[in-house]
Amino acid sequence: MASRSFDDWIEATARRLARTTSRRGFLGRLGAALLGAAAFPLLPVARARGEAPREPAPDDAALTGAAGDPTSCDYWRHCSIDGFLASCCGGTATSCPPGTEMSRVTWIGTCRHPVDGKDYIISYNDCCGNSYCGRCLCNRNEGDRPVYQPGKSNDINWCMGTETTAYNSTVAIVLGVATPSS
Amino acid sequence: MRLPRRLLVFALVAAASVALAAPARADDPRWQSLSLPAEPGPHWLWVGDELLHRTALVDADTGAFLGQVPGGRGIIAPSRSRDGREIYLPSTYYARGTRGERTDVVTILDATSLRTLGEVVIPPKRSEHTSWVAGSALSDDGRFLAVFNQTPASSLSIVDVAERRFAGEIETPGCGLVYAAGPRRFLSLCADGTALFVTLDERGGEASKTHGARFFDAAADPVTEKAVRHGDTWLFVSFDGFVHPVDVSGPEPRFGERWSLLDEAQRKEGWRIGGMQPFAVHGASGRLYALMHQGGVDTHKDPGTEVWVVDVAQHKRVQRIALRNPLASFVMEQIGAAPDGIAARGLGVALRLALPNPGVERIAVTQDAEPVLLAATSFPATLAVYDARSGKHLRDVKEPAIATMMLALP
Numbered sequence: 001m002a003s004r005s006f007d008d009w010i011e012a013t014a015r016r017l018a019r020t021t022s023r024r025g026f027l028g029r030l031g032a033a034l035l036g037a038a039a040f041p042l043l044p045v046a047r048a049r050g051e052a053p054r055e056p057a058p059d060d061a062a063l064t065g066a067a068g069d070p071t072s073c074d075y076w077r078h079c080s081i082d083g084f085l086a087s088c089c090g091g092t093a094t095s096c097p098p099g100t101e102m103s104r105v106t107w108i109g110t111c112r113h114p115v116d117g118k119d120y121i122i123s124y125n126d127c128c129g130n131s132y133c134g135r136c137l138c139n140r141n142e143g144d145r146p147v148y149q150p151g152k153s154n155d156i157n158w159c160m161g162t163e164t165t166a167y168n169s170t171v172a173i174v175l176g177v178a179t180p181s182s
Numbered sequence: 183m184r185l186p187r188r189l190l191v192f193a194l195v196a197a198a199s200v201a202l203a204a205p206a207r208a209d210d211p212r213w214q215s216l217s218l219p220a221e222p223g224p225h226w227l228w229v230g231d232e233l234l235h236r237t238a239l240v241d242a243d244t245g246a247f248l249g250q251v252p253g254g255r256g257i258i259a260p261s262r263s264r265d266g267r268e269i270y271l272p273s274t275y276y277a278r279g280t281r282g283e284r285t286d287v288v289t290i291l292d293a294t295s296l297r298t299l300g301e302v303v304i305p306p307k308r309s310e311h312t313s314w315v316a317g318s319a320l321s322d323d324g325r326f327l328a329v330f331n332q333t334p335a336s337s338l339s340i341v342d343v344a345e346r347r348f349a350g351e352i353e354t355p356g357c358g359l360v361y362a363a364g365p366r367r368f369l370s371l372c373a374d375g376t377a378l379f380v381t382l383d384e385r386g387g388e389a390s391k392t393h394g395a396r397f398f399d400a401a402a403d404p405v406t407e408k409a410v411r412h413g414d415t416w417l418f419v420s421f422d423g424f425v426h427p428v429d430v431s432g433p434e435p436r437f438g439e440r441w442s443l444l445d446e447a448q449r450k451e452g453w454r455i456g457g458m459q460p461f462a463v464h465g466a467s468g469r470l471y472a473l474m475h476q477g478g479v480d481t482h483k484d485p486g487t488e489v490w491v492v493d494v495a496q497h498k499r500v501q502r503i504a505l506r507n508p509l510a511s512f513v514m515e516q517i518g519a520a521p522d523g524i525a526a527r528g529l530g531v532a533l534r535l536a537l538p539n540p541g542v543e544r545i546a547v548t549q550d551a552e553p554v555l556l557a558a559t560s561f562p563a564t565l566a567v568y569d570a571r572s573g574k575h576l577r578d579v580k581e582p583a584i585a586t587m588m589l590a591l592p
Binding site: 105 | 281310313333357358359370371373407484561
């Protein structure tokens, strides 16, 4: 409960800050000061690239059937995916097809591994460029939230900050084990 | 001697070609492009297509395809000017199709000829989200079009459609989407369960920006962004089927008591709202049409197998419409079965029983005294027409799209 109260306080503070400040202005300047790069806004959404997983992704070899098949909508990591699977489009579950560029920001889902029973945080980065792949269209919505809660919304075209917003497909990268919120 | 003769032949052919290409008489419809009547038909419908990058106008009474407008990349949501003469279409284009310089515009089209009258360039930040709902909105006085941006920082691009100019960008931190909420006011939904109200000044700049009270629980039971407007009241429906009304008629928006689309018994049976465009309102009768399915938590976007008709004033379900299996309709269309033949009817029944029912993703209801309910799926694209009062299936519109993305009344 203590951690929930703290979480609530952080959330309330963050939202108050978000409401009362210009996020792009403030964080842009902060970003420029800290990193010397204000070109892209720093926002509280996932950034898979450059972040080492907190715990290695579980071994899929123990899985049988669709739950272990990265080209299936029922693959365990796809519990909140909305789009064409990169693994059906020339890429893999963790890398984009040739000629496309992985989105820098994205939405986050939490999927339970069917064998070890742990919840893992999954980053669903979009692959951008070269138009729609059109294969293996999946739409699963565990934990999906509306567009006004962008970090958890799979309805959004996350090809942002990329050379083009033309959507191609989506990957599902394990970021680490989810920490219980209470 | 031979050269002049050749020249003569060339001149004769050229003259004949010019004669063929010459405009026909104005009252002769041959050789001309058609125009639509000034008044849209009562059962006309825009059907967006994400793959064809267009939105098409169809007549649900005849199934006729009436015309289309191009929409560039992304989701296509036309707005009609208050006098009915123009259509405003926010669109995104890349110079090389899927790459090169990006240009976002609001295109202004003539509502009868469907030709482009002009365009206003807006910042290249327009949001793309799957449902299209609340991606842009025309102010209630018809003067300003607001386009929702997400980079992912959120803001509104304001276009003065009367003067054909970009009026400016208004930041909406922590909030998203856009709904018309007064003559010069827009509403956005916020991640903390409040609403943001942006009021414009005479030039389309920001006159005020205020937060309403928290009116829904964004963590436990958020409202879907797929809201519908009934008169001056927006009906925001939560994942669990609670309606949160917001009356935007006065200077101060009023947040009504929430009410439930379902009773306890229906909840126990697992009925839920779901779909990409799951709600429609028939204004005159005060009825809300909701796409419903049976499913568990996190099925808020699952297609519906039934439409429930609810009296908005009484908060009471008055009708239940079982939707036809759209997959069976698609197969019937592909094999070219005549809709009225006895054998085809038998085949239709057999297919509806044999094929799994994927459900319907989008609905719309026309606003006339004899309304029709329109029910669409994306892949494969189907569009079924029902009598909105009796629930009787009337017909299927053939080939409405390749990938249906949104329905809108003209």
